[in-house]
Amino acid sequence: MPTSVYNYPEIIGAAMSRPSSFFGRFILKRTLTLASLLFFLSLFLGACGASGTPHTLTVYAAASLTDAFTEIGGAFEAEHPAVTVVFNFGGSQNLRTQIEQGAPADVFASANVKEMDALVAQNHVAPDAPRVFLTNQLVVILPEDNPADITSLEDLRKPDLKLVLAAEEVPAGRYARLVLDNLNSMFGADYKDSVLANVVSNEDNIRQAVTKVQLGEADASIVYVSDAVAAPELQRIEIPSEVNVIAEYPIAPLSNSSNSELADQFIAYILSPAGQATLAKWGFTPVDP
Numbered sequence: 001m002p003t004s005v006y007n008y009p010e011i012i013g014a015a016m017s018r019p020s021s022f023f024g025r026f027i028l029k030r031t032l033t034l035a036s037l038l039f040f041l042s043l044f045l046g047a048c049g050a051s052g053t054p055h056t057l058t059v060y061a062a063a064s065l066t067d068a069f070t071e072i073g074g075a076f077e078a079e080h081p082a083v084t085v086v087f088n089f090g091g092s093q094n095l096r097t098q099i100e101q102g103a104p105a106d107v108f109a110s111a112n113v114k115e116m117d118a119l120v121a122q123n124h125v126a127p128d129a130p131r132v133f134l135t136n137q138l139v140v141i142l143p144e145d146n147p148a149d150i151t152s153l154e155d156l157r158k159p160d161l162k163l164v165l166a167a168e169e170v171p172a173g174r175y176a177r178l179v180l181d182n183l184n185s186m187f188g189a190d191y192k193d194s195v196l197a198n199v200v201s202n203e204d205n206i207r208q209a210v211t212k213v214q215l216g217e218a219d220a221s222i223v224y225v226s227d228a229v230a231a232p233e234l235q236r237i238e239i240p241s242e243v244n245v246i247a248e249y250p251i252a253p254l255s256n257s258s259n260s261e262l263a264d265q266f267i268a269y270i271l272s273p274a275g276q277a278t279l280a281k282w283g284f285t286p287v288d289p
Contacts, residue, residue, distance in 0.1 A: 092115040112247065207227070
């Protein structure tokens with residue numbers, strides 16, 4: 001709210017020009033009182049205006065971004081005291097469906113391009129809005145005590161091993177199966193089928209797969225490098241770059257966002273050196289803005 005400016009010396013001077021009369025003294029008292037009230041009221045209104053109008057920015061983001069985006073959200077709020085960032089983390093395919101069904105969101109960050117393209121095709125996102133803001137790769141994780149004694153990628157085909165993956169429709173699950181396809185060239189044409197025969201659970205998002213390994217309910221999982229960084233107690237087996245995949249993550253504001261300016265500012269922060277440094281800290285590979 002704009003702050004009004006009053007010429008207090010002029011008001012007071014008018015009353016003091018006739019202080020000898022009873023009426024003049026009466027006017028002076030009333031004028032001083034009014035001037036004081038107006039002065040303090042202007043200070044109060046100015047303080048209210050400086051604090052800004054509260055806003056809530058709603059960000060739908062892939063589950064693998066949980067730790068990095070939570071930290072980034074806190075930094076963004078620190079720079080924008082009147083803003084509260086609310087996250088909805090989950091499988092990118094589920095988040096896309098929620099947006100299609102009308103769930104209110106300001107920003108969408110997906111773990112693959114496919115889900116973003118689907119929203120662009122339905123006009124939920126402008127065609128030129130998506131930006132790839134990081135890349136990720138995959139790694140095998142094992143429980144801390146490694147009860148199945150897995151020491152190599154080839155061991156994933158051991159009979160009776162309990163393997164947990166993200167479901168095939170989840171970006172991480174699709175990437176994991178692409179890696180297994182690529183590993184056929186190293187371990188034989190039946191390698192992928194042998195490994196998939198050990199899958200005991202397909203999860204709705206990659207964090208659920210990580211949790212099952214942490215709880216000892218699975219002997220292994222194929223997850224993002226960033227998930228392994230967020231769970232340092234787990235053992236891991238690296239996947240060679242020649243058979244690994246590079247997952248590109250796009251981000252964009254939603255076309256019907258009620259906070260489009262804030263959405264653009266949040267994305268700008270993600271792409272800034274500070275935002276990219278936080279993503280790198282959590283195991284992602286930054287991109288040049």
